[in-house]
Amino acid sequence: MSLSDRKTVLIVDDTPTNIGIISSVLKESFRTKVATNGEKALTLASADDRPDLILLDITMPGMDGYEVCRRLKANPETSSIPIIFLTAKTEDEDERKGFDVGAVDYVHKPFSASVILARVKTHIALQAALQRARESQKQADELLYCLLPQAAAEEIRNIGTVIPRRYNDVAVLFCDVVNFTSYCDKHEPEEVVSRLDALFVAFERVAATYGLEKIKTIGDAFMAAAGLLRKSDAPLESAILCGLQMAATSIDAQLGWAVRVGVHIGPVVAGIVGQERYQFDIWGDTVNIAARMAGKAEPSGVAVTGGTWARIKDRFEGESLGELEIKGKGTIPVFAVKRRVAC
The missing domain is CATH 3.40.50.2300 (Response regulator)
Structure with a gap:
């Protein structure tokens, strides 16, 4: 030596x-x-x-x-x-x-x-x-x-697990990419992953800006929540503003991609599943409806149910998308949120 x-x-x-x-x-x-x-x-x-x-x-x-x-x-x-x-x-x-x-x-x-x-x-x-x-x-x-929201990670460090809990008034945001599947089929894996990674990194920054916590990504979909593990005075408004910003995120026109966002507010159950790989997740009707709203949104748009629209219509501009068939809910009114009302 x-x-x-x-x-x-x-x-x-x-x-x-x-x-x-x-x-x-x-x-x-x-x-x-x-x-x-x-x-x-x-x-x-x-x-x-x-x-x-x-x-x-x-x-x-x-x-x-x-x-x-x-x-x-x-x-x-x-x-x-x-x-x-x-x-x-x-x-x-x-x-x-x-x-x-x-x-x-x-x-x-x-x-x-x-x-x-x-x-x-x-x-x-x-x-x-x-x-x-x-x-x-x-x-x-x-x-x-990196894998878990901060509060969940701290709970695991302190007691070794995350205690399952029910949370009320959680605004869930579900965002997916239009035409991603066809793009994926026609391009090399490295390019697909690189482009999607860049988009999701941008989404993470937007979510953090509006106080949302990223929950997970599922394929080409991105899920986040407001008012879950972080205190939020206006979780629904924060999620809508975040969704509008995500929908407006600049995407290379040559990709043929656009973003659709759905937002819904209500109770969720949250906890950790898995042993070999931790997965923090949320479940409940609120999550399902947010995902359904993303599917009904127009490209580069944000969609909400009529009930949610009634809670925000004095602060946002929007338009009716009509009475639409929603899996598990039947036919309900759906609205497209366009922008925040100028003060």
């Missing part, structure tokens, strides 16, 4: 003989730094090139080792550095105090060279393992937050 790849051990002791012995024990495997008092130890420990482990004497002039350890553990920049007390204080109370202030180990003087080397290697290895575990946890958390 080259010198630059070696871990660094800071030796804190006011006795030159002890420093020389410890340095000679560690020199084949580690880089070493030396501090002969507590103040210098604190300076070296918080420098840019921080040590990976500290061997700390307790009895020193000025600041003793206990106080040095307390200050190191109180500083976020140095709190994770493992500290081994190496001292002639051998009483049980001294050892207990050493662990209380944050040391990971306590070695008595006179010490054995093999014991010092073994303890240092063990705690360096443990620290490396902890760092790898923290990095793995960070990656897992980042993936979790």
